[in-house]
Amino acid sequence: MMRWDRPAGGREPAAAALLGWLSDAQAPHVCLVSGSEGCGKSALLAWLVHHGSRPGGLAERTVHAVVPPSPDESVLATVWSIADQLGVVARAPWELVPVLAADGRRTVIVLPDVRGEAVAELVLALAGVPGIRLVVESRLGSPAHRLLSGSGCAELDLDLGQWRDEQRFAQWQASHGSQHVVAGMPKPKAVVDLWDPVAVCRADASTVTAAYERARRGEYGGLREAWLRAGQSLCRDGDPASRALTLLAALGDGADPRLASALAEAAAASAWCWEWSRVSGDLVPPWPGPVSALAVGEGPLAGAVLVTGPSGSVRVVRMGDGGARGRIAVGSFQPQSVSVLADGTVLVLDEAGRVHADGSWVARPTGSGIARLLDEGPTGREVLLAALRDHVGTAIACAAGPDLGVVAVGDAAGEVRAFGDWEGAAVLHGGRVNALAALGVPVGSEGVVPLVYSGGADGTVRAWSPGHAPMAAPLAERDSAVMSVDAAMTQSGPALTVAWGDGAVEWIEVDTGARRTFRPGPPVRAVALALDGRLLVGMDEYLVCLAPGSRAQPTPEGVQRRP
Template sequence: MRGTVWAVANQLGVVAGTPAELLSALLAGPPRTVRLGGTGHDAAEVAELADVLREFGHVRVVVEGPDDQAPARKPGDDEPVDTADAEAVCAADPVRVTAAYESADDECGGLRGAWLRAGQSLIRDQDPARRALVLQTALPPDADPRVRQALARSAAAAPWYMERALPGPVAALAVLPGGALVVADPGGGVRVLPDGVRQQSTATRVKAAAVLEQDTVLLLDERGRLHRHGGTGTALTKAVVATLARHPGTALAAAADVVLVGDRMGSVHAFGSGGLHQAALHSGRVTALAATASPSLAVRTGGTDGAVRAWSPAGSGHGSTVSQRPSPVVALHTGPTPEGPALAVAWADGLAELHRPGRRDVLTFRPGPAIRAVAVTAEGALCVGTEETLIRLRPR
């Protein structure tokens, strides 16, 4: 069943691992048509999922038969997949691998758990090296070292090198001026890596984090209220706290002496010593913000309209479009690297992008689970946070 759910979720641009999660994602959006079936999918699983989706009447379900234009099967396609062989599962048909792991009891050195955790990414059409990279990031801490080594060999041709994957939920990420990574978890705790101890900051669920000064981290909770972690309260932070108590925010960023907040109407508000600057930049809710202060304040904004825009509070107008996809933006971060400022973007369909200065090619990564936060380190690495893991990737 997982393989069918993942395939439909990819078709619809959402992240879901179970029929209930898929239905929840569909009910949150407008009525639409869902196409199920096709070559490689179990007919009984397709019929079961169709019944679940039709029950609520919010979607139109079309069940398709096998694809007559599907490529001819090759010798060996019907042979059992060796689920304990890391290199073999990366090269095999992902639908068959998923079915094999669903029916298996052996954890195969950690491969089974990793595949079922990251399967929505793995089931996409891609080369074995990318699958190996995704499996690397999803392995449990107690995975067999031989499995790790085999995946590292297979992932050598991927565009990323996995530096580390730390277990634990991530709600928001930020980077201190010195380069240390700030990790906020859903429970309101904050850690400064690599060696920081978790400190409880707020009792409410964290939605976004931003660094205002060397020792001041600002947190936006799920109710749109602002909290300060560390540092000393200033007239600026007190003014923003008071404003968001009356008008909740939906996104947060900070740079130099400016705090930026997004709202549900698509506007961005920049609070600073020079006054308040604001602009209507998106159609729908502002979902993510990022900012850098050097050489001048530069802001990146993201929204439910799928647009990433560049904006300067000192300028005017609606900014310029940096990127546009048919999926809401869920997280942004921009920061200095040895080559210049880089931009990380995360989308609601599970895709992370790294836009590097002076490069037209955009590096992408899909961990499988939904992405909650992204950050660019001072060395140019990409950090990706999910509800299960913090992943650090370095471009090759």
């Protein structure tokens, strides 16, 4: 049996009560640790975090997230800290609550020194999520305490004598002299120039977030809006260059133009080079709208990116600058996945998983009309499209081949099926296929070999070549669902990009395993990879194009698995 570490200052009764509350399935979801200043609230919470973070501890006592105390209390910084530690993405309380509700796992969150009503209201919203337990420290008489103490939560008032062993407290006091039981609040942070993009990239993130949260829309030349747009990424522990890149990617065209040049210079040492962004509200070129799926154009659509979203159409934008090149009307449905055949045929999946084809960009066949009439049979393209229409899927991808190419379609049961020049099927995941990418890989005298990359809800990316067994080990794996994948045959060999449900985007050199990571901040809906290695990342509010910089990561970014 693991030894129980005693808390300092004779607080064994309070510690035992906390552990009992954690183990009681019928207890209120919030435990309020209250009392006057200096009574030992912070020390008790520090003990709980230490006790609940030890390897091999009891599952019901495990602490999963701790919000760092800050003199600048911010609801958004609190949301981003919780989301980041739990491996999810949330832009605001309205998004964090349903995301954690969908997760469903038991989760213990500790919030030290909660003072204001806004964070207390967030606590009450989270308390309604099944599986969530919250330990909240709040001083007696504070607005947060007044709101929470009347909400039906459990409360440990450390001013009451029942929560301290007086004999052990006297022994502790004798051995520690006049030291206080409680750890003091962090010292106030230095004043930050909120107009200076370089300064905010180097400053304490919670301080900047709280200041921008209090500011009015339109203040600080557009820097405030970019920070709040990308906030969860900016509040992670990151170097100033990576923060500058993230902030630059979220900057709209209405911002002070001096901000972009300063941020580009500050981001020079990051793993990526920023090419362009199209942000909600941009006019020149216009923002193409929210992104649900992306695809790099082929054939007549070469040099373009196809962008789908809730508008019920596919927008065609230029790879070079994100400017508009055209639009494809696909009907009244909402496109879920998009890909392009080598001849420019656009394939789109609707909400029900049915394939729709658009050939408006395909070159017209040559030859006389009489010759076409004498050829009574359907073309290979027509046969392929007919086969696809009979299949229901969750993701689609195309790759070039010796004739028609190959089309891969994944389904909700984890199976991927290939159509076209190569045919076959394989079960790659223990659940839904969320995303697919396909490549025609040149292999010596064999010409082209098809390679399909599949990303699943099970948090793995797997490779399969139709006609062969799938690779036994996943190419990439995280404790998070795959949201999107794409692949390209670049000058340095095959490259893969993966968007994960925890907000990370990884660019992987398949042959070497070298990786680059980008976290834009908001939930990533789709990624696309061009032949020259440029990466496109699509979100609800902006689309950004990056090129690889000089610094790559040799090993993948790890994620701690939660029980």
